[in-house]
Amino acid sequence: MSSCTVCRRATEAGLHVCPRHAAELRAWLSELPEQARLLAQFLTPATAPAQGRLGGTGRATAPIPVDLRVLTLLGPGHVDPRHADDDGTVPILAWLGGWAGHIAYTQPSVTRDPYGTAHVRPCEQAWPRHGETVTGWCTWLTRYLPYALTQPWVGDLHRQLGDLIARIRDLTHATPHEHHKAAPCPQCGTFDLVAIDGQWDITCETCGHHLTPEAYAEHRADFLQVHQAATDTTAA
Numbered sequence: 346m347s348s349c350t351v352c353r354r355a356t357e358a359g360l361h362v363c364p365r366h367a368a369e370l371r372a373w374l375s376e377l378p379e380q381a382r383l384l385a386q387f388l389t390p391a392t393a394p395a396q397g398r399l400g401g402t403g404r405a406t407a408p409i410p411v412d413l414r415v416l417t418l419l420g421p422g423h424v425d426p427r428h429a430d431d432d433g434t435v436p437i438l439a440w441l442g443g444w445a446g447h448i449a450y451t452q453p454s455v456t457r458d459p460y461g462t463a464h465v466r467p468c469e470q471a472w473p474r475h476g477e478t479v480t481g482w483c484t485w486l487t488r489y490l491p492y493a494l495t496q497p498w499v500g501d502l503h504r505q506l507g508d509l510i511a512r513i514r515d516l517t518h519a520t521p522h523e524h525h526k527a528a529p530c531p532q533c534g535t536f537d538l539v540a541i542d543g544q545w546d547i548t549c550e551t552c553g554h555h556l557t558p559e560a561y562a563e564h565r566a567d568f569l570q571v572h573q574a575a576t577d578t579t580a581a
């Protein structure tokens with residue numbers, strides 16, 4: 346029997362993370378590009394001061410001090426994911442690239458030669474389709490998440506990404522807003538369905554069940570209908 350490396354709850358056989366924590370990983374990866382964009386704004390002040398304090402002397406204005414933590418996060422670096430516990434110095438891109446490299450190395454890739462014979466060998470390198478940007482790596486990692494969930498080190502990935510997101514949110518003060526939904530989770534029945542700003546799907550905070558907005562709308566309509574019918578019967 347497998348259990349979640351984050352919360353110890355039982356998981357589907359072969360998985361090392363429960364649906365809820367898998368959903369959290371997915372959500373963090375979808376949040377990260379926007380957080381990085383917000384961070385980058387610290388480096389390019391929208392309104393450069395027109396004049397220095399001395400005024401009109403033509404002297405260059407003192408540069409606006411940039412938080413060293415922001416520079417570190419957006420800076421270059423190299424990260425070995427197996428030893429990347431956040432001491433506050435891990436840069437975003439290096440962290441993402443390090444993990445993608447690790448996943449690519451451990452995930453065997455199947456290629457077919459021109460004669461149709463399949464060859465299985467480790468990927469040598471991860472190539473994000475959208476380039477080696479935060480968005481590119483997050484898209485890449487999201488695509489490989491189903492594989493990562495089957496690996497015992499996914500707990501490290503979860504912990505490190507959680508720390509990284511917390512460190513960035515602390516600077517940007519942008520925490521995605523959560524909206525609790527009115528209808529209960531169709532899977533576990535708790536009233537823990539939550540929509541988060543900027544994320545497309547709706548997730549149950551208790552069991553990790555996902556719904557598309559369309560599926561939720563349908564489910565909510567059914568729920569209301571049943572609820573309404575029950576109320577009518579009681580009233581009659």
Ligand SMILES: [Zn+2]
Nearest residue numbers: 349352363366
């Ligand atoms: Zn869990």
Ligand SMILES: [Zn+2]
Nearest residue numbers: 530533549552
């Ligand atoms: Zn649920």
